[in-house]
Amino acid sequence: MKTDRGYRFLTRRSADYPELLAAIHDPPKRLYLRGDGSPRLLSCPAVTIVGTRSCSPYGAQVARRLGRELAAAGAVVVSGLARGIDAEAHRGALEGEGATVAVLGCGIDRDYPRAHSALAQRIAASGLLVSEYEPGTEPAPWRFPARNRIIAGLAKVTIIVEARARSGALITADFALEEGREVFAVPGEITSALSRGTNELLRLGAAPLVEPEDVIDALGLEKVAASRGARLSEQAGRVRELLADRSASVDELVERSGLAADAVAVALVELELAGEAVCAEGVYRAQGYW
Numbered sequence: 178m179k180t181d182r183g184y185r186f187l188t189r190r191s192a193d194y195p196e197l198l199a200a201i202h203d204p205p206k207r208l209y210l211r212g213d214g215s216p217r218l219l220s221c222p223a224v225t226i227v228g229t230r231s232c233s234p235y236g237a238q239v240a241r242r243l244g245r246e247l248a249a250a251g252a253v254v255v256s257g258l259a260r261g262i263d264a265e266a267h268r269g270a271l272e273g274e275g276a277t278v279a280v281l282g283c284g285i286d287r288d289y290p291r292a293h294s295a296l297a298q299r300i301a302a303s304g305l306l307v308s309e310y311e312p313g314t315e316p317a318p319w320r321f322p323a324r325n326r327i328i329a330g331l332a333k334v335t336i337i338v339e340a341r342a343r344s345g346a347l348i349t350a351d352f353a354l355e356e357g358r359e360v361f362a363v364p365g366e367i368t369s370a371l372s373r374g375t376n377e378l379l380r381l382g383a384a385p386l387v388e389p390e391d392v393i394d395a396l397g398l399e400k401v402a403a404s405r406g407a408r409l410s411e412q413a414g415r416v417r418e419l420l421a422d423r424s425a426s427v428d429e430l431v432e433r434s435g436l437a438a439d440a441v442a443v444a445l446v447e448l449e450l451a452g453e454a455v456c457a458e459g460v461y462r463a464q465g466y467w
Contacts, residue, residue: 184209184210184211184285184286184312185209185210185211185216186207186208186209186210187207187208187210187216188206188207188208189204189206191216193216193217193219193220194208195219195220195331196220197220197223197330197331197332197333198219198327198330198331200330200356201326201329201330201352201356202326202355202356203326204330205309205327206309207309207311208307208308208309208327209284209285209307209308209309209310209311209312210285210305210306210307211285211286211301211305211306211307212300212301212302212303212304212305212306213301213302213303213304214276214278214301214303214304214305216305218253218276218278218304218305219253219278219305219307219331221251221252221253221276222251222252222253222333222396222397222398223252223253223254223255223278223331223332223333223334224247224252224253224254224255224332224333224334224335224336224392224396225255225256225328225329225331225332225334225335225336225349225353226240226243226244226247226254226255226256226262226263226266226336226338227256227257227262227263227266227325227328227335227336227337227338227345227346227349228240228261228262228263228337228338228339228340228344228346228375229261229262229339229340229341229344229346229371229374230259230260230261230262230263231260231261231371232261232262232265232338232339232371233339233369233371234455234457234458234460234462235365235424235462236261236262236265236338236339236363236365236371237261237262237265237457238265238455238457238462238464239338239363240262240263240265240266240269240338241265241266241268241269241272242269242389242464243266243269243336243338243386243389243392244265244266244267244268244269244270244272244273244277245269245270245272245273246269246273246389246393246400246401247270247273247275247389247392247393248269248270248271248272248273248274248275248276248277249273249274249275249401250275250389250393250396250398250399250400250401251275251398251399252275252392252393252396252398253275253276253277253278253304253332254266254267254269254270254275254276254277254278255277255278255279255280255328255331255332256277256278256279256280256328257279257280257281257282257321257324257325257328258279258280258281258289258290258293258296258297258300258306259290260290260292260293261339262338262339262346263279264293264296266338267279267296267300268296270304271299271300271303276303276304277300277303277304278300278304278305278306278307278331279297279300279304279305279306279307280306280307280308280324280327280328280331281306281307281308281310281324282308282310282316282317282320282321282323282324283308283310283314283315283316283317283320284308284310284311284312284313284314284315285306285307285308285310285312286312286313287313287314287315287316289316307327308324309324309327321345322345322348325345325348325349325352326352328349328352329349329350329352329353329356329358330352330356332353332358333358333359333395333396334358334359334360334361334392334395334396335349335350335353335358335359335360335361336360336361336362336363336386336392337349337350337360337361337362337363337374337375337378337383338363338375339363339365339371339372339374339375340371340372340373340374340375340378341370341371341373341374342370342373342374342377343374344374346374347374347378350362350378350383359384359395360378360383360384361383361384361385361386361391361392362375362376362378362379362383362384362385362386363375363385363386364376364379364385364386364387409447409448409451409453410444410447412436412440412441412443412444413443413444413447413448413451413453415434415436415444416430416434416436416441416444416445416448416454417448417453417454417463419433419434420448420454420461420462420463421463424460424461424462424463425460425461426459426460426461427441427442427445427459427461430445430461445461448461452464
């Protein structure tokens with residue numbers, strides 16, 4: 178471990194240089210580090226979670242829950258701090274009180290995008306932000322595809338949650354496949370452009386991700402049982418079971434449950450407060466189910 182202008186960095190000769198990253202075709206000569214996490218974090222069992230910046234509510238929910246459950250099971254969650262899927266994966270890992278690593282396409286003294294400065298600080302408090310670029314390096318479009326090899330190289334497993342046909346996340350998947358790493362893709366609606374890239378990966382032989390256990394098993398970890406909060410009322414329990422089947426609007430829940438509109442509204446508030454349901458664009462989804 179060395180320091181340069183107040184920043185830590187690893188070289189390929191450093192004892193803490195991650196073995197998985199050293200094994201890729203073009204490992205970075207230097208890896209700058211920012212954060213309170215130990216450099217050894219980069220050698221722990223890790224999973225990469227990436228996807229499109231303009232994700233759907235479904236994609237955001239899946240990425241966040243994957244980050245939370247995999248981090249709680251002991252995996253280091255690696256992503257790129259970008260908007261959309263990346264940010265949700267980092268947030269989920271922090272919620273799971275686990276470790277997360279953000280790989281930047283600029284110097285580690287630059288929070289990019291700026292809207293994620295607070296998230297970068299939260300990551301740095303317990304994990305790491307890393308970059309092969311010297312401090313002071315500004316973000317540039319060509320740097321991000323190059324950094325994707327590091328995102329894939331740090332983990333045994335890469336998960337693509339949502340990706341368009343020409344998504345940068347697919348570049349990460351290609352790097353992972355070239356290095357013989359396992360790639361999972363989250364199935365999506367065949368009519369959605371946001372799922373075109375992930376569905377194509379599945380067609381080409383990527384493993385479908387159906388539940389977190391798929392990845393937990395691949396990493397040799399053990400699932401941590403989810404703790405339930407206060408018991409739900411009968412009405413909230415009925416609405417939660419309906420949401421377990423499929424997402425729905427308030428009107429649909431009223432029709433399907435047979436409950437009065439005000440009773441459904443109260444049940445939904447109870448579910449949101451308990452972390453059992455989320456709402457986006459007027460549609461409710463269950464948090465506790467896939």
